[in-house]
Amino acid sequence: MTANWLHHLIVAPIVLPLLAGAFVLLFDERRRVLKATISLASAVLLLGVAVTLMSVADAAAPAADVYLLGNWPAPFGIVLVLDRLSALMLVLTSILAIASLVFATARWQRAGPHFHTIFQILLMGLNGAFLTGDLFNLFVFFEVTLAASYGLVLHGSGPLRVKAGLHYIAVNLAASSLFLIGVSLLYGVTGTLNMADLAQRIPMIAPEDRMLLEAGAAILGVAFLVKAGMWPLSFWLPPAYSAAAAPVAAIFAILSKVGIYILLRLSLLFFGNGAGASSGFGNEWLLMGGMATMTFGLIGVLASQAMGRLAGYSVLVSSGTLLAAIGMGNAGITGGALFYMVSSTLTISAFFLLIELVERGQDTAANVLAVTMEAYGDEYEDAVDEEVGLAIPGTLAILGACFAICGILLTGLPPFSGFVAKFLLIASIFNPAGLGDPAPISATSWILVALIVLSGLAAMIAMTRTGIRTFWASLEGKVPRVLVIELVPVVGLLLLCLVLTIQAGPAMRYMQATAQSLHAPQDYIRSVLAAPRVRPEGEASR
Amino acid sequence: MELVLSLAIGIMTASGIWLLLRPRTFQVIIGLSLISYAVNLFIFSMGRLRMNATPVLTSAGVGEPALYDDPLPQALVLTAIVIGFAMTALFLVVLLASRGLTGTDHVDGRERR
16 A cells, blocks of 8 residues: 555655645735745655655666556556656755745745746756656656746846846747757657657667667757757856846756756667667767866856856856766766766755855845846835844854855865765776776876866866955955845755765765666666556456 | 648748847747747658548547558647747747846847947
8 A cells, every 4th residue: 555655656746846836826925924835845845755756766776666647558658757866856856946945035035926836837847857758748847847947037037137038048949949859850760759668669770760860869969958058058058047046046056957867868768788779879979068068167167257157157067077977878977977966966056045145245236136126116125124034143254164165065175075976976987897997098088087177176266266355355345144044055055965975875876776777778668668557446457 | 742841841940040040039039939830840740741631530440540640749739839839928028028128129138339
């Protein structure tokens, strides 16, 4: 009975935020406490569900837990698939959601209408994209996510956000068209949209159709690379992320990882070792593109004056590292990359939240907020003065410490998880076949390692410079008024990074197991295609 | 038929991309619409072009797939149309907001001098 109940829990990450978002819509915009409570409760429940699902996925491994939504067998009906990777992404999403919702309750939720509804719909889209086992369903959830993100990037309004939002929407709409072209090409060649079924059919494609198939996969890949921010498809990313309100930017840290997640899943599923002639297709592109992105990102990090842009370029560095690591096509490296992804997502999210608090003391942030309120009209004018809650003493010291920890994490210095992540990555790049294997190290590996180290150096230079200017030589500006509730999510996310360092052993075992099963997708394919239908009451078993 | 359809898709995509790269927000939105029409036709064509074949089962020909057109791309097109329509509407709102805030319809929010 409990097994059955747990089985149905897979739908919860999609249904729960949808219901919460719709329910919140019923209340008037002035009942903020109620709205925030419902929204936050949904996010906390989601975390519980996600952690439960993680243990389910871990127990079910190497097979995946498959849920037939319409009770039609797999290639015909739409399926939800839960494996270790999707469970990991669900947990990460809900952690970021809680952090940015807590942060938003202090002031940002008042900067525009329907913040919580849009936020919950975003969570629904993200969770759906992580769980779906069907390409077209992926498109739908992707669009749900994007539609919500358009709303969120404009949250707070103002000319700067509208301009960045306009570019963001135009780029993503064009990318969605590419997504559709790619999906329909794949369908035209193989006649299926189910990911597992596709993976099974791709090795059997006739040689004359192979070019069409690879073109379709490449176009599909471009759509995700736009999302992930690979150079030269990434120029929209830093302005959009730095213009977005702080809690929005914090959840957007996972948004660019959706592209990475799908690239990781699809490239290993479709073009893994068992894919025949197309095996390893696109890996060089990912590797080269990833390294180009890292280079672009680290130059951007060095060149950024404003902290928001610094964080935006850090997103690019993180994306580039992950893309290059995926492109290496090795289970050990993928394991390290997954650890790096969790660590860097938490760090960047915390950094985005922190930036707003730090900049509040300077004039720029105050100006942005003033413009926001002005553009939004009289209705919400009371929002600025209405700062309730505890302002803590020693604010600057705490902010400075958090900033330093963010810097250490981004740079990858011990004792935090950024160091463990980069160490794991570099170690597995040098020893692709496991420790102690005296294989020669290729030139590409050397370049990639050099780029990883250099990007750390660039982050350190930029963070030191910004830190000195903000905390030590701050002549103008006053001490920012920061509420406890705004510091809690920042400190919480940074503490999670510390926990990740201390618990690096178990975490890494999980990541390695995830990477192993991603690189051997036979179990995934088998469990999707052989998923048993639920028999209605009274139907004779045949 | 194939030639006409592919020409239509090609011309619409080309015009769409050209408009997408123009500096006025209105041109951009028309370009995006054209691209989405082209993509919808493209999805449709991926189910193979057939004349006089229904996508819905009739009682006469159950179990004869050769009599029917592929219904799946048509269902996909329907979804894509709905989503594309909603996104165009949303983009239109942002376009108007941008026009209201900056007083210009340039995509960068200011005229090039």
